Amino acid sequence: MKPAAFRYHAPRTEEEALAILAAVAPEDGRILAGGQSLMPTMAFRMARPAHLVDINGVAAFGLLAAEGGVLRIGPCVRHAMLGAPLVGGPLGALLGTVRRHIAHLPIRTRGTFCGSLAHADPASEWCLVSATLGAEMVLRSVGGTRRVAAAEFFQGIMTTALAADEMLVEARLPLLAEGTRSGFYEFSRRPGDFAQAMAIATFTLDGGVMSAPRLGLGGVEDRPCRLPAAEAMLDGQPPSAALFAAVAAAALPGLVPMTDDPHRLRLAETAIIRALSRAAGLPE
Amino acid sequence: MTHELHDITLVVNGRSHPIRVEARRTLADAIREECGLTGTHLGCEHGVCGACTVLLDDQPVRACLMFAVQADGRAIRTVEGLAHGDTLSPLQKAFIEQHALQCGYCTPGFLMLGTAILEQNPDIGDEELIEILSSNLCRCTGYANILRAVRAAAAAMREEGVA
Ligand SMILES: Cc1cc2nc3c(=O)[nH]c(=O)nc-3n(C[C@H](O)[C@H](O)[C@H](O)COP(=O)(O)OP(=O)(O)OC[C@H]3O[C@@H](n4cnc5c(N)ncnc54)[C@H](O)[C@@H]3O)c2cc1C
Ligand code: FES
Ligand code: FES
Numbered sequence: 372m373k374p375a376a377f378r379y380h381a382p383r384t385e386e387e388a389l390a391i392l393a394a395v396a397p398e399d400g401r402i403l404a405g406g407q408s409l410m411p412t413m414a415f416r417m418a419r420p421a422h423l424v425d426i427n428g429v430a431a432f433g434l435l436a437a438e439g440g441v442l443r444i445g446p447c448v449r450h451a452m453l454g455a456p457l458v459g460g461p462l463g464a465l466l467g468t469v470r471r472h473i474a475h476l477p478i479r480t481r482g483t484f485c486g487s488l489a490h491a492d493p494a495s496e497w498c499l500v501s502a503t504l505g506a507e508m509v510l511r512s513v514g515g516t517r518r519v520a521a522a523e524f525f526q527g528i529m530t531t532a533l534a535a536d537e538m539l540v541e542a543r544l545p546l547l548a549e550g551t552r553s554g555f556y557e558f559s560r561r562p563g564d565f566a567q568a569m570a571i572a573t574f575t576l577d578g579g580v581m582s583a584p585r586l587g588l589g590g591v592e593d594r595p596c597r598l599p600a601a602e603a604m605l606d607g608q609p610p611s612a613a614l615f616a617a618v619a620a621a622a623l624p625g626l627v628p629m630t631d632d633p634h635r636l637r638l639a640e641t642a643i644i645r646a647l648s649r650a651a652g653l654p655e
Numbered sequence: 656m657t658h659e660l661h662d663i664t665l666v667v668n669g670r671s672h673p674i675r676v677e678a679r680r681t682l683a684d685a686i687r688e689e690c691g692l693t694g695t696h697l698g699c700e701h702g703v704c705g706a707c708t709v710l711l712d713d714q715p716v717r718a719c720l721m722f723a724v725q726a727d728g729r730a731i732r733t734v735e736g737l738a739h740g741d742t743l744s745p746l747q748k749a750f751i752e753q754h755a756l757q758c759g760y761c762t763p764g765f766l767m768l769g770t771a772i773l774e775q776n777p778d779i780g781d782e783e784l785i786e787i788l789s790s791n792l793c794r795c796t797g798y799a800n801i802l803r804a805v806r807a808a809a810a811a812m813r814e815e816g817v818a
Contacts, residue, residue: 372700376658379678379724403722410681410720411701423678425725475790477708477715477768562789 374413378422385511388426389538393513395422396536402426404446404486407478426538434541441507441543446486450479450497461547462504465573468555469496475563485539488524491531493629494565494590496557498525501542502595503571503587508532509541516540525594528629548583551575554649556642557590566590568638570646574605581605586618586647591628591639598622601643610651612644619643663727665690668736676723683707685723686733694734694763698792705791708764709733715771715790734763737770745815746770746808755804757795764791769805777809 380395382388392400400422403409412418426432426446434445435457442462444453452458454467473479473487473496487497488508500506501521508524510517510533517537524532533539547553557569568591574584584605589595601618608614619640628635648655658677665672665682667690674689686695686709698704700719707718710732737744746769749755756762768791772779779787788802 373684374679374681376677376679378659379661379722381724406720406722406725407702407717410722413679414701414719425722427725471786475705476771476787477705477717477790478702478720480711480714481716481720562786 372414374410375416375419377420380422380424381428382424382426383428383430385429385431385540388424388429389511389513389536391422391424392538393536395424398422400424402446402489402538404489405449405478405482407474407482408486408490408492432540437546441545444484444542444544446483446538446540448484450474450482450484450487451476453484461549461551461553462544465547465553465555465571466500468553469500469571472496472555472557472559472563472566472569485542488542489531489533489539491525491527491529491594492565493528493593493595494567494569495595496566496569496589499569499571499587499589499595501525501544502589503573503585503597504545504547505585505597506545507543508539509543510534510537511540512537522597528593547573548575551583552650552652554646554651556645556649558638558642568635568642570639570642572643572646572650574650576610576651579609580607581610581651582607586643588622588626588639588643591626591635593627593629598643600625605647610647610653612648612653615644615647615651615653618647661724661727663724665723665726665731666728667692667731667733669730674723678722678724680723681719682709682721682723682726682731683718685726686718686731689723692733692735696760696763698760703792704761704764705768706761706764708767708791710767710771713771713774715768732767732770734766737766744770744808745811746773746804749804749808749811750801753800753804753807755796755800761791761793761795765793765801769801769808772805773809773812777812779809 398421401420403423403425432445432447506521553573557566574581584602586598672690696706698706709718
């Protein structure tokens with residue numbers, strides 16, 4: 372239960388961090404952000420990186436700003452910072468609701484948004500938020516910068532588009548338009564545990580009908596996904612319990628769950644219905 | 656493998672401890688072994704139980720999920736810092752009065768978590784309080800008395816004008 376020995380690097384600037392990462396990546400050198408996933412893995416000796424590049428001392432990585440229609444999130448922004456009072460508007464409201472489902476307070480004070488995306492646990496709430504809202508990831512190495520859409524970034528269980536020498540230097544979440552409604556529902560066995568199924572729904576209500584609907588599902592497949600066919604069924608319709616039930620039922624046959632546990636699909640169905648009902652303000 | 660040693664200073668409960676550790680030494684182990692403060696307990700050593708909870712710059716953190724080198728020079732508070740001499744903190748007193756501990760293994764972690772709650776949000780609602788206390792595990796008490804103790808401490812502090 373003690374981590375294996377490694378060499379510790381504490382860069383002060385992004386340039387320094389990327390240069391060290393480029394040098395140590397071939398020897399399984401890794402970034403240490405919040406450490407809330409990496410350290411348990413090291414304690415179990417499932418990971419034995421020879422080098423850790425601790426990015427917590429890079430001041431610029433605390434970037435958290437709403438600019439140009441997106442929320443820009445730097446690599447050292449902690450879970451606890453996403454939502455009120457630091458992030459306002461409809462996006463801040465959604466993030467604040469989701470945040471409460473991620474681990475526990477003493478983990479949320481250290482764990483980072485970008486670390487969650489890089490870790491890419493299929494049950495990660497921030498990965499689901501990014502996939503549903505269509506986040507853009509900014510990946511950088513000494514060789515240059517790439518911008519990758521969420522749909523291409525998540526590639527499977529703990530697998531992303533990141534190369535070993537690349538750092539996720541920023542995640543960009545589209546801001547939600549004023550008046551956007553959102554709903555989140557997660558089923559987990561205990562508060563703070565990883566989700567067995569969770570869903571996010573966002574839309575605006577114009578003249579009693581839904582427009583610009585987005586619906587995302589996490590914890591069921593090997594990566595979080597948007598459900599475009601379900602979104603098409605919602606678009607232009609008035610919200611109702613019957614419609615939400617039909618949308619959820621139609622989404623199930625297309626899913627490829629990670630387990631053969633038959634409850635998983637039922638949980639997915641329930642999560643979709645409840646997320647939509649919460650967004651619409653209908654009883655669940 | 657590298658067993659390079661780092662000279663760092665852990666400032667625990669206002670006292671500086673110049674120590675020499677390997678990078679892989681967790682903050683929890685360094686507090687216990689190098690600083691000799693064994694009030695901070697270790698249960699799971701992977702972030703689940705909360706027995707190792709300490710305050711880092713007044714924020715609750717899992718001391719098993721940080722390396723000691725990362726806490727160099729920062730303000731750490733542990734259970735040993737709660738009492739003033741023989742006078743227990745309101746939360747410590749409430750834990751005794753409300754029977755919020757039995758074996759005591761989880762108690763230092765709950766006291767530090769509870770201290771953070773009382774400092775940051777003394778008027779916290781029941782739902783949120785239960786949610787935050789679910790951060791830590793206790794195998795003895797069934798939690799209800801721990802909840803009652805945090806409530807009682809908040810009330811006592813309000814009366815004394817501490818909060
Ligand atoms: C008890 C417990 C319960 C938890 N419950 C949940 C939960 O319910 N939901 C949830 O989503 N998470 C949960 N977590 C995990 C937690 O949210 C982590 O904080 C998160 O998964 C990883 O973020 P981190 O900053 O801690 O990353 P680290 O642990 O520091 O890093 C994780 C991995 O990502 C890499 N990495 C980190 N940052 C970057 C970057 N900027 N660029 C490239 N690579 C990077 C690291 O090299 C490492 O491989 C839980 C953790 C614990 C201990
Ligand atoms: S010992 Fe740190 S959380 Fe269990
Ligand atoms: S009092 Fe025994 S574990 Fe909590």
